Amino acid sequence: MSTGTRRTMGGADAMWLHADRPNHLMVIDGIMWTEQPVDWDRFRRTIQERLVDVYPVFHERPVEPTRPWDLPAWEDDPSFSLTHHLHRARLRRPGGDKQLRDFLQKRVSRPLDRSRPLWEAWLVDGYGEGSVLFTRLHHAMADGMALAEVMLTLTDPSPGGHDAPREAGAPEGRRGILVPAAAGLVRGAMRLPTVPVTAWKAVGVTRKLLLDVLPGSLFSGEPGVDKQLTWSDPHPLPDIKAIGRATGTTVNDVLIAALSGALTRYLETFEESVDHLTTMVPVNIRPPDQPLPRELGNKFALVMLHLPTAPMAVGERLAEVHRRMERIKHSPEAFITTAVAEGIGHLHTPLDKPLVDFFAGKAIGVTTNVVGPREPRYLAGVEIAGILGWVPGSGGQTLGVSIFSYADTVRIGFKVDAATVPRPERLVAFFEAELDALRLATLEDA
Incomplete structure (x- = not known):
């Protein structure tokens, strides 16, 4: 169903949207882990206020053009719900690197649902005494460097940092990101x-x-x-x-x-x-x-x-x-x-x-x-031990x-x-x- 609110993709965005293959999904995978458990409710609020409320592409879905010479577009998902994109899981015991790798490998090859915004995130408990944030973001949304900056807007410089909304591109979210x-x-x-x-x-x-x-x-x-x-x-x-x-x-x-x-x-x-x-x-x-x-x-x-x-x-x-x-x-x-x-x-x-x-x-x-x-940075008040993407x-x-x-x-x-x-x-x-x-x-x- 169309909502009437659309914006045209750029040419590079359209290229990545069309580049998906079963053996090569155009999805940027990231992990961020902690040595203490992350509070689920605070984490959900952080995702809502710092991603969904700030960057429109987190609540927009892709739409193919009706004319062959037009580019695809983004439109608001009329049935958007955070529950469609944010999931919770727990690793099998003993909850070490092997169990985490097994969990990730079962999911990195699954295509994202194109009838919804092209992202999902998992908060995985039971990684030792801590948690893992596993994110999957489609390349059509943004390039990897931009998405790395976006994901760091979920973090704070101290455990007392509060999960208040930030403007897109605020300096706090962009600190230290460089290739x-x-x-x-x-x-x-x-x-x-x-x-x-x-x-x-x-x-x-x-x-x-x-x-x-x-x-x-x-x-x-x-x-x-x-x-x-x-x-x-x-x-x-x-x-x-x-x-x-x-x-x-x-x-x-x-x-x-x-x-x-x-x-x-x-x-x-x-x-x-x-x-x-x-x-x-x-x-x-x-x-x-x-x-x-x-x-x-x-x-x-x-x-x-x-x-x-x-x-x-x-x-x-x-x-x-x-x-x-x-x-x-x-x-x-x-x-x-x-x-x-x-x-x-x-x-x-x-x-x-x-x-x-x-x-x-x-x-x-x-x-x-x-x-x-x-x-060190903090996710929902808990210090982050490592990051990869x-x-x-x-x-x-x-x-x-x-x-x-x-x-x-x-x-x-x-x-x-x-x-x-x-x-x-x-x-x-x-x-x-x-x-x-x-x-x-x-x-x-x-």
Whole structure:
């Protein structure tokens, strides 16, 4: 039933709405956990007042156009109820990481109901002595960086923080959210409309986007429906910063180098080796000093990062990652991919799906690296112990990576295709081994 209140989607929003596949749902999955139980009633009020009452897309549903040349729209859901979207559950005993992973894996492959607003949230009790907030938000609502900021508006800087309404984009909700891999890329993308792009750089990016071929490996198998999630223990962020200072690189460089080395070790266990694996890296192109719009939407780009996975010393790999990141920062790639995504969204099905698959086929998945709040945050009065979030892959992609820094620690999480990437816990172990090797190499060179 139409309510008569509609607003047209942007082209990028429409692209993500149409990109859903059974084996790749365009849903951003996030977890936020505590070591003490979260009060259900206070939590419900927080969701209502800080999400539903502030951002219209949390009470709007998607509507396809009646004319093929029009874009889809959002309209108010006439039967909206928080009970349709907010759920409560309890883990099986003993309520550890295994039980939590089992709970998540049963739900991450379920499509959202398109007759309602495209999100759901679960408050899961029985995770040790605490609780887990598990959120599923469709990419058509907004990009992952914006939704990370939105979800942090649910939190407070102290346990006495009250769940009063906040304006969209208020500074308290935006504190500390950044994609460090894209810091320089954002500045470059924002300059591009006023600074002429040299022809050779534009041609080079176009060749990369059109002609790049992903090397065949275990990660390039045909993905299935089921996904697996796993994540690391927290690592002290000062240790990562120390490696960066000693080597003249960034925190992001260090973490991406450790990821590259972990993928190299993982492939070696299957007697495979490739010179590089490509991952997509989201670039936030919203002005960092402006609040999020109430309508949210997608305002980001994707760049292709070639992870160096050939056999090499850890220091050499770190230097190579740094060189590749610097090269991307000084290219127009972010600006060009933004225009491509917006254009694909205006094509509509069936033309947009093959194009999405074409570009997705050039990478094994998406890697996000988010710097969250530096100080502890509180959900409904309870301190948050950790945060992770995964943006969706598409096409033949099989590996999503979430790196999230919070309260002076950093964690890595993997979302893998269960049919093609076995034993993902090895990826965590290899990532930690690579960090240890980088620390040791740094000490030896000091």
